[in-house]
Amino acid sequence: MAKFELKLPKMGESVAEATITNWLKKVGDPIEADEAVLEIATDKVDSEVPSEVSGVLSEILFNVDDVVKVGQTIAYIEVSGGVAVEAPKEEAPASVAEIEKTVETAQQAVAAPQDFSGSDKFFSPLVKNIAKEEGVTVAELESIQGSGKDGRVTKDDILGYVANRKEPKAVSQQVPAQAPVAQMSSPAPKATAAVPVSVNGGDEIVEMDRMRKLISGYMVASVQTSAHVQSFIEVDVTNIVKWRDKVKNAFEKREGEKLTFTPIFMEAVAKALKDFPGMNISVDGEFIIKRKNINLGMAAALPNGNLIVPVIKNADQLNLVGMAKAVNDLGNRAKAGKLKPDDTQGGTYTVTNVGTFGSVFGTPIINQPQVGILALGAIRKVPAVIETPEGDFIGIRQKMFLSHSYDHRVVDGALGGSFVKRVADYLEAFDVNRDF
Numbered sequence: 448m449a450k451f452e453l454k455l456p457k458m459g460e461s462v463a464e465a466t467i468t469n470w471l472k473k474v475g476d477p478i479e480a481d482e483a484v485l486e487i488a489t490d491k492v493d494s495e496v497p498s499e500v501s502g503v504l505s506e507i508l509f510n511v512d513d514v515v516k517v518g519q520t521i522a523y524i525e526v527s528g529g530v531a532v533e534a535p536k537e538e539a540p541a542s543v544a545e546i547e548k549t550v551e552t553a554q555q556a557v558a559a560p561q562d563f564s565g566s567d568k569f570f571s572p573l574v575k576n577i578a579k580e581e582g583v584t585v586a587e588l589e590s591i592q593g594s595g596k597d598g599r600v601t602k603d604d605i606l607g608y609v610a611n612r613k614e615p616k617a618v619s620q621q622v623p624a625q626a627p628v629a630q631m632s633s634p635a636p637k638a639t640a641a642v643p644v645s646v647n648g649g650d651e652i653v654e655m656d657r658m659r660k661l662i663s664g665y666m667v668a669s670v671q672t673s674a675h676v677q678s679f680i681e682v683d684v685t686n687i688v689k690w691r692d693k694v695k696n697a698f699e700k701r702e703g704e705k706l707t708f709t710p711i712f713m714e715a716v717a718k719a720l721k722d723f724p725g726m727n728i729s730v731d732g733e734f735i736i737k738r739k740n741i742n743l744g745m746a747a748a749l750p751n752g753n754l755i756v757p758v759i760k761n762a763d764q765l766n767l768v769g770m771a772k773a774v775n776d777l778g779n780r781a782k783a784g785k786l787k788p789d790d791t792q793g794g795t796y797t798v799t800n801v802g803t804f805g806s807v808f809g810t811p812i813i814n815q816p817q818v819g820i821l822a823l824g825a826i827r828k829v830p831a832v833i834e835t836p837e838g839d840f841i842g843i844r845q846k847m848f849l850s851h852s853y854d855h856r857v858v859d860g861a862l863g864g865s866f867v868k869r870v871a872d873y874l875e876a877f878d879v880n881r882d883f
Contacts, residue, residue: 451500453484453522455515458494458788464516465489465788468657472504478524485521488657489788492755502526571672573732574605581609599671602732658753669815673730674855677810678864682871684826685845687711690879698883702768706883709745709800710770712823715873716798717741717763723866727795729816730857736816744794744814745774747781748803755781756814758794767883801850802826808848818858821867824848 455465465487472484483495484504506523509515568589570578578588583605591608593600643652655663691706698706720727720741729736743762747755757777759765765773780786796817801809802825809822824847831844851867 449526450505451502451524451526452520453496453498453524454520455487455517456496457517458489462489462517462788462792464514467509467511467513467515467521468493469511470507471495474504474507476504478502478504487515492786492788492791493658493784494787496521498524500524500526568600570600571602571668573602574600577602577605577609581605583609656751656753658755662754665815666812669812672815673813673818675810675813675852676855676860676863678851678853678860678867679808680849680851680867680871681846682849682874683831683844683846684708684874684877686879687874687877688826688845690877690881694883698771702771704768704771704775706771707774708826709823710767710774711877712800712870712874713743713745713759713762713774713798714765714767714770715870716796716821717743717765718873719866719869720796721763722869723862725862726819726853726858726866728818728857729795730818730854731816735857738795740793740795742793742795744797744817745777746797746799746811746814747778749784750782755786755791756794756797757781757786757790758792760793796820798823802847808850810850811852813852813854818854818856819863819866820852821870822850822852824850 458465466489467485468488469486470484471486472478478484478498478501480499480501481497484498485496487494487496502524504522505525507521508523509521515521570588574588577583578585587608588600588605591600591604593604687708691708691711695706698704724737727738727741729738740761741763743759744756745759747757749755757780759770759773759777762770762773777786777790780790794814794817797811797814797820799809799811799820800823801811802823805825806822807827808824811820811822813820826845826847828843829846830841831846832839833842833844849867849871851863853863853866
């Protein structure tokens with residue numbers, strides 16, 4: 448029998464690690480080639496890891512909730528026959544092996560990813576990253592006197608703390624002492640965690656699932672990071688409604704895809720971003736990153752009520768047919784839970800369709816580190832003044848609101864308002880004689 452190393456596969460250019468959420472197999476279970484062995488989760492997408500070979504699961508190297516790097520071995524599978532496998536390295540002499548194990552244990556203790564979930568304080572992603580890179584523990588981070596709003600720890604605060612640390616060895620000395628305590632008392636937080644109490648006994652208390660906790664954290668962090676401001680504009684989309692009604696059956700017959708309003712709106716947004724590249728940027732600390740590609744995020748509601756934002760890459764290079772296929776593909780795979788981690792990465796601007804649920808307009812929260820998000824309101828028949836050479840009269844028109852939230856730290860009202868006005872202009876100037 449030979450051993451095959453089951454490794455965490457590459458899941459996209461920007462995905463470097465994943466969290467193990469569930470082992471579908473246990474030690475001793477037989478496994479077929481391409482059969483799922485475990486479930487993993489990145490920041491926004493859950494997926495399965497299949498086995499490349501048939502055999503028996505002989506060893507599991509990581510537990511549920513462990514964070515694993517791409518390319519790391521996560522399990523061993525015993526295979527029979529002459530299958531080419533990646534064998535474990537030969538064992539070093541006992542004395543050398545013990546020394547290396549001691550060093551490795553110390554390095555892992557110091558470099559282990561910090562778990563900030565147990566802290567009651569809010570720390571920005573930038574501060575967390577600096578803490579991880581500099582080996583600052585959660586306890587140390589909580590002890591820093593923040594100079595930001597409501598006592599928040601800023602980038603300058605933590606950099607100053609790191610620079611003034613006189614005893615760097617104190618961290619490594621504390622780790623061995625704390626490790627056994629943390630291990631012994633790890634069940635305690637679960638037993639003593641504050642749980643809401645139903646006063647009348649009839650209320651149901653349900654813990655958030657993993658994705659809802661992530662979404663909650665992202666939303667709070669975005670509001671505390673960006674200076675949100677909104678611009679609203681009403682758009683006459685009568686011509687678009689009439690054109691879609693005219694061609695939707697022919698479109699579906701020829702392309703095998705349904706034609707919704709979403710790809711038409713996404714096309715207009717991509718054009719406007721080319722006209723106003725100042726909206727196609729992101730913020731990293733005190734630096735502005737001008738994005739070369741226009742990658743449109745498309746907020747989609749999942750069957751379980753959660754939210755996910757798949758990304759249409761290079762949206763400005765797609766015609767209407769290509770946009771419709773991309774919108775339908777990502778939407779269908781999102782509902783079926785088939786999105787890949789890379790499908791949600793690299794967005795430069797986001798669009799959310801609040802009109803799907805009947806909302807006239809909304810004030811969406813920016814998807815960090817982007818600087819803008821556009822909400823599409825419901826299309827409604829409303830009375831409107833129509834100007835003609837013979838005079839003005841009242842008519843029934845199909846109208847909707849565009850709600851644009853943008854980051855006032857880097858986007859002023861002139862740019863934010865001009866951008867959403869340009870989107871409206873493209874929609875109102877829609878050519879009813881165009882082909883698809």
